[in-house]
Amino acid sequence: MKQVIVICIFLTFSLNSFGQENNILLEEIIERIAEESEEELDYAELHEALYHFAENPINLNKTSKEELRDLYFLNAYQIDKLFAHISKNGKLLSYLELQTIAGFDVQTIQNLLPFISVNAKVSSKQLLTNIKQYIIIRDQFYLQEQKGYLPDKDNKKHYLGNPHRTYFKYRLKNNYLQAGITAEKDEGENFLGPNQPYGFDFYSAHLQAKNIGKIKNVIIGDYQMNFGQGVVMQSGMSFGKSSEVINIQKSGNLIKAHTAAAENLFFRGTAIQIEPLKNLEIIAFYSSHKVDANIVDTLDNNELSFSSIQGTGMHRTESELLDKNVILQNHYGMHANYNLKNLNIGGSYYMTRIDGKYEKSISPYNQFDFNGNSNQNFGLDYQYLHKNMNFFGEVGKSENGGDAHINGVMLGLDKSLSASLLYRDYGKEYQSEYANSFAERSSQNEKGLYFGLEFTPNPKFKIKGYADNYEFPWLRYGVDAPTKGNDYLLQADYKINRATKMYVRFKTETKEEEMSESSLISNKRKDNFRFHINYKEGENWAFANRFETTSIHFDENKEQGYMLYQDVKYKPLFGKITFSSRYIIFNTPTYDSRIYAYENDVLYGYSIPAYYGKGSKIYLVAKCNIIRNLDFWLRIAHTTYTDREVLKSGWDEINGNKMTELKLQLRYKF
Secondary structure, eight states, rough: HEEEEEEHHHHTTHHHHHHTOOOHHHHHHHHHHHHHOOOOOOOOHHHHHHHHHHHHHHTTTSSHHOOOTTTTTSSSHHHHHHHHHOOOOSSOGGGGGGGGGOHHHHHHHHHHHGEOOOOOOOHHHHHOOOOEEEEEEEEEEEEEEGGGGGGTTTSOOOOSOOEEEEEEEEEEOOSSSSEEEEEOOOOTTSSSSSSHHHHHHSSEEEEEEEEEETEEEEEEEEEEEEETTTSSOOOOOOOOOSSSSSOOOOOOSEEEEEOOOOOOOEEEEEEEEEEEEEEEEEEEEEEEEEEEEEEEETTTOOEEEEEEOOOOOOOOHHHHHHHHOEEEEEEEEEEEEEEEEEEEEEEEEEEESSSSEEEOOGGGTTTSOOSSSSSEEEEEEEEEETTTTTEEEEEEETTTTEEEEEEEEEEETTTTTTEEEEEEEETTTTTTTTTOOOOOOOOSSEEEEEEEEEEEEOOOOOOEEEEEEEESSBBBBBBBBBBEEEEEEEEEEEEEEEEEEEEEEEEEEEEEEOOOTOOOOEEEEEEEEEEEEEEEEETEEEEEEEEEEEEEEEEEEEEEEEEEEEEEEEOOOSSSSSEEEEEEEEEEESGGGGOOOOBBTTOOOOOOOOEOEEEEEEEEEEEEEEETTTEEEEEEEEEESSSSSEEEEEGEESSSSOEEEEEEEEEEEE
């Protein structure tokens, strides 16, 4: 009965909660990814997917597994249980039915409400006319001058373009069709100059159609693909270990449009997903596009020799332009999936061919990495649902004989207790350019055992945690010996009332690292403690506080740091102007003890900085609905460091201890 009351209360405010809380759930999801990733990822696609569903809720009575996978926080077990419930009991009549489905606790249902509906079926005629379009223009830059834009002694500038990062996006979408163009000029790149006569430095476009007869999905242009558990193919964004300790299974077997400005790890060509027979799905794809590479030499037959394929997408200098789009990559392959009641079996294959001669710099640690012109990957994945147990896994093999496999199970022990268990073994010889399965580091040279547990004694309180023990059987970068490590997380969530919720988290990770002076192997431990609280005052004001500490123990050295912030958000029910602001104080000795925190940004923008050093930061994000369907966004962020007089490095260097970033955006919907 308490669960019903909680859900009913939340439903009353669900239409406004997405905006008023400034998408707290989205912040948490992206922040988790940033904490676990060493790369600077493009989170625009995640933003766009969730914002789209907030404005165009998914009808649970007329949806597909592929569409629900775009919500990211629903796992395959929950999706399968939802479809089994509808198949057995008919269409959902109310949101409240979700609580009777295994895997759907109160928090999961609350997360879903802003993005779903249970409305009656809409006619095909209405769907075909329900086309929504928008255009976004964005510009961002630093107010302080950077070294690369200043004339040198010969009156020349190192960067060929101006310091503005300019972005354009057009999107058209309804339930059957999607089309879009994305264009971007990074800071320092030329625009409409002799080095860039076509305007922007990067363009991406796609045309997509869904659910047309036996064609479930077809894309022409730029796209991404996920197969199985990512052992063979996972080109899109992927979640690893996080505070969602049970959600460890990847929801593969789909193709989707590449809509972000990321200039690597996507395909360009065509992909199709069809259902030729009942319960049988086939995905086929072909991709051909040029990528950046570090050119070493031009051989006698005019073939290029290159040492690595670049992923930065930066073309600010003459040398960077020489490496732009110089190597042609071709990919083709397929995935077939057969569904037999509660069993899904899939098979994957793809081929990579690269023009040019790959001359990678070989060291002992990377001698098993891909270093050729072609590669083939094969995979077999499965999922078996038995009562409240969901078994899943995948095995992959590369052309050189290397193999990798992952196997896991998610258990719904009862209404209040869930568990997950996963084992992975990725051989050091395994090679797959687009592998991105569950891992501590990568889908190569790693073994590990993960266990997660979640206990929800009542709708207000939840405690969850995981333990992950892993090893690297071969050498890795910076460590000339096999090593091992472990990672533990414990978090308690408490919802005080409808307006206030909080959580406390402790995470500790110990990993063997090599000491630079003696080359000996020693344990390096990093501990993080976080206290976070969100609370609302009335229907217009929302606040958040976070205090986080970090400590590093390595050999005889010890680092300690902290971060503290205060959020203020204002969103009137009928006003034209909304804003959010944050003030941050941070003090961490080095980059090793950095602390990540998601920052509010303009629509579809993102900022997840790593705070390190000593200083403070304040930012303001404001939105104004100028006229109907036209809104303007402003973000200004000012950082002051008290432990240095020079910021950034290289040609991005700023002389001084202050840094101010300005971001402007216009969106027009029609």
